[in-house]
Amino acid sequence: MSSAVAPTPEYELPEGYTHIYSGKVRDLYKTPDDRLLFVASDRISAYDWVLPTPIPDKGRILTAMSIWWFDRLSDLVPNHVITTNVPDSVARRAMVCHRLDMFPVECVARGYLTGSGLTEYQAQKSVCGVNLPPGLKDGSKLPKTIFTPATKAELGEHDENVTFDEVVAAIGQDEAQQLRRLTTLVYDRAASIAAERGLILADTKLEFGSRPDGTIVLADEVLTPDSSRYWPADEWEPGHAQPSFDKQYVRDWLTSPASGWDRHSGEAPPALPDDVVEKTRAKYVEAYERLTGKRFA
Numbered sequence: 001m002s003s004a005v006a007p008t009p010e011y012e013l014p015e016g017y018t019h020i021y022s023g024k025v026r027d028l029y030k031t032p033d034d035r036l037l038f039v040a041s042d043r044i045s046a047y048d049w050v051l052p053t054p055i056p057d058k059g060r061i062l063t064a065m066s067i068w069w070f071d072r073l074s075d076l077v078p079n080h081v082i083t084t085n086v087p088d089s090v091a092r093r094a095m096v097c098h099r100l101d102m103f104p105v106e107c108v109a110r111g112y113l114t115g116s117g118l119t120e121y122q123a124q125k126s127v128c129g130v131n132l133p134p135g136l137k138d139g140s141k142l143p144k145t146i147f148t149p150a151t152k153a154e155l156g157e158h159d160e161n162v163t164f165d166e167v168v169a170a171i172g173q174d175e176a177q178q179l180r181r182l183t184t185l186v187y188d189r190a191a192s193i194a195a196e197r198g199l200i201l202a203d204t205k206l207e208f209g210s211r212p213d214g215t216i217v218l219a220d221e222v223l224t225p226d227s228s229r230y231w232p233a234d235e236w237e238p239g240h241a242q243p244s245f246d247k248q249y250v251r252d253w254l255t256s257p258a259s260g261w262d263r264h265s266g267e268a269p270p271a272l273p274d275d276v277v278e279k280t281r282a283k284y285v286e287a288y289e290r291l292t293g294k295r296f297a
């Protein structure tokens with residue numbers, strides 16, 4: 001299915017759970033006691049498509065990764081997780097979360113230049129209004145971490161990079177400064193931990209909400225390969241697209257003659273072969289085990 005059509009959630013939930021929203025790979029429900037159930041599916045997206053073949057355990061691995069990171073960030077910022085005690089049908093792939101008043105900002109921090117940041121830099125030597133030095137290439141390490149916010153796009157559309165001043169106009173000076181401070185603080189902590197494990201955290205996208213008392217809370221998923229770019233540090237080589245830690249097998253097969261697919265055709269991508277599914281699952285397990293030092297059961 002194209003990225004423009006919300007997938008139908010795969011999981012049966014008990015009476016009293018109401019489906020609210022589905023993204024490409026995640027689903028949001030209201031719980032019987034009016035909290036949120038945040039479900040990570042085994043769906044995988046590539047080239048703006050939700051692929052027809054699930055990656056077994058992907059949702060469980062990414063949920064475990066989010067929980068691990070939330071725990072390591074709790075001294076910097078509170079988070080929205082209440083419990084991982086969830087219905088059996090979504091065991092280990094879901095979290096019950098506080099319902100927050102979400103900020104309409106995708107809070108992106110970048111330590112390296114690539115993707116939409118690189119495109120903007122190549123056009124105007126800045127990203128989201130932040131001026132950068134000349135001579136940077138795809139994958140270049142930035143002199144310091146930058147906050148490059150974006151507006152949340154409709155399903156199937158790309159987020160649009162905005163300036164800090166536009167965030168101020170949207171939510172006010174104080175909260176914009178808080179989001180920038182927290183986003184770079186979280187990124188710097190995570191990038192340092194990832195580097196100790198041989199992984200480059202090139203960038204990450206965070207979402208925040210506020211409690212009724214105004215406290216700013218870290219929400220959504222955090223620091224997963226779906227919300228972040230992880231690169232193997234020993235393969236880092238600025239000047240070209242870096243290999244994606246988790247999706248490179250999928251991207252390489254989809255763009256190879258073997259798939260028979262043309263990503264520019266507008267046609268839906270084909271099902272993935274078993275070996276690509278298995279190698280991709282193994283990369284998610286590897287990312288979890290290298291980051292956390294724990295075996296994925």
Ligand SMILES: CCOC(=O)Cn1cc(-c2ncnc(N)c2C#N)cn1
Binds near residue numbers: 021023026100102221
């Ligand atoms: C399908 C997953 O959801 C999203 O993609 C983005 N989203 C988050 C919320 C949200 N809304 C209130 N409270 C929260 N704690 C959250 C969170 N997280 C809504 N959409």
